[in-house]
Amino acid sequence: MEKLYCQGCGIMIQTENQTELGYAPKSALDRDPILCQRCFRLKHYNQVQSVAISDEEFLDLISQIGEASGLVVHLVDIFDVSGSLIKSLPRLVGHNPIILVGNKLDLLPKSTNQRKLKQWLRSSAKSMGIDVKDVFLISSAKGHGIDELAEAIDDYRAQKDVYVVGTTNVGKSTFINRLIKRSTGENNVITTSYFPGTTLGFIEIPLDETTALIDTPGIVNKQQMVHYVSDHDLKLITPNKEIKPRVYQLNSEQTLFFGGLARLDFVKGEKQSFVCYFANALPIHRTKTANADELYRNHKGKLLSPPDQETLSQLPAFTEATFRLTEEKTDIVFPGLGWVTINRPGTTVRAYNPKGVSASLRKALI
Known part of the structure; x- marks a missing residue:
């Protein structure tokens, strides 16, 4: 079979495994342009679909961020911080600044001390060698904290790209979909979501004419209970x-x-x-x-x-x-x-x- 590539993210198309990068149903191969299911859903339904890759694939992919210039948003699960912090992240992203975002705030008891939680997230990251510029608490599902975080992202990115990274099951796709909804409006479908030369496995969602919010596949960390x-x-x-x-x-x-x-x-x-x-x-x-x-x-x-x-x-x-x-x-x-x-x-x-x-x-x- 002739090798086909997604014209959205550049990944090679495969029709076997729906949870892996590059999946497209066989019926989609006759379309023009050919898009993987992940890019198709973004373009037509304004939705980012979560996909997972192995540790080795993730390291190869994310290391490319270190050669670029942008802001890294590291999303972690408040209920599984040790399992969702990516220890190798500083080495992979070079000198690019990192902000840490704790997700699933809505599930904690209302009596939780959020200041202490932020301090613990920062110290947990530091103990793994991750120096973060700032810490935020959000709920991707409910939208809590999204506005404050979005404003901070605009400040920290300094007109550069934004890379969103995280392990599987931290709510990354829901988070990105929240940001898309916030910036475009619920019924305003993105029609131009793809830049030429997109790195394999990344999806770029334009923030303006020159920069993008870049979704990366979730890493499978075997130290997670999930x-x-x-x-x-x-x-x-x-x-x-x-x-x-x-x-x-x-x-x-x-x-x-x-x-x-x-x-x-x-x-x-x-x-x-x-x-x-x-x-x-x-x-x-x-x-x-x-x-x-x-x-x-x-x-x-x-x-x-x-x-x-x-x-x-x-x-x-x-x-x-x-x-x-x-x-x-x-x-x-x-x-x-x-x-x-x-x-x-x-x-x-x-x-x-x-x-x-x-x-x-x-x-x-x-």
Whole structure:
């Protein structure tokens, strides 16, 4: 078969895998111009479709930003910051400035301290070697914070291109669609969305006559919980509305299971409240630590659910980490799931996560 290329983004057309770059249905091959499905939806429906690429492909693609001049907008998931921060980003984008955008603000409890959240996002990025110019909190789904961010982008970009980067499942396509809607109006379809010489895999959405907002494919980061759970389980662990805190009064040597996807042992300390912030649909089960191993062996995927059978077939074994808390009000963060707030210093806990998805500590956000 003759090689065909999308006249929108320049990617080679393929008709086999709808979730990969360059997909077009066979019926589209007779059209003029030939567009991949991603470019077709942008041109005719004003929508950006999310696609994913491997780590290696992403590195090759994004490294081209370092040879250009523009602003990098790095979108991360507030519920999975460690999994959605791209550690190699500074090396790839060169001296181009980076602003960090935390998405899914609407799902946090209204009592969340947004100033502390911004500080934590900035320090998390810094710990990975990412120096950011500014930090913003938004909701792609609800539109919260979009106007403020859009104005800041205009200031920071200094009449240069804007590159939007992020891992899969951070809401990048929804975010870009919000920006398109804001700049063009809901019913005003973009008719000129493609510049000559567009880099393979990028989609360029004009900001003015000389610069563009550039969408990049999402990177698949295997340190994200999302890649180990079934579609059914993903719906259970992903909040779809404001999460409600669940409070457990625990004595030492008691354990909380978050479905069967994570576990927290109260090893040592005074009786106290453990405040849990997870998707409202994710069951939490309390038991004695002495019984926890047997309970997990016999009931994961049943009483301790999710995981379902599909998730069980791909979920890595648990690894554990012990933390002795030295400050008042500390969060134990379970990436991709949520967090537990513990109020008293001097408390010792042990966290269990699937291997590669590590728990961490931060100052409490609430």
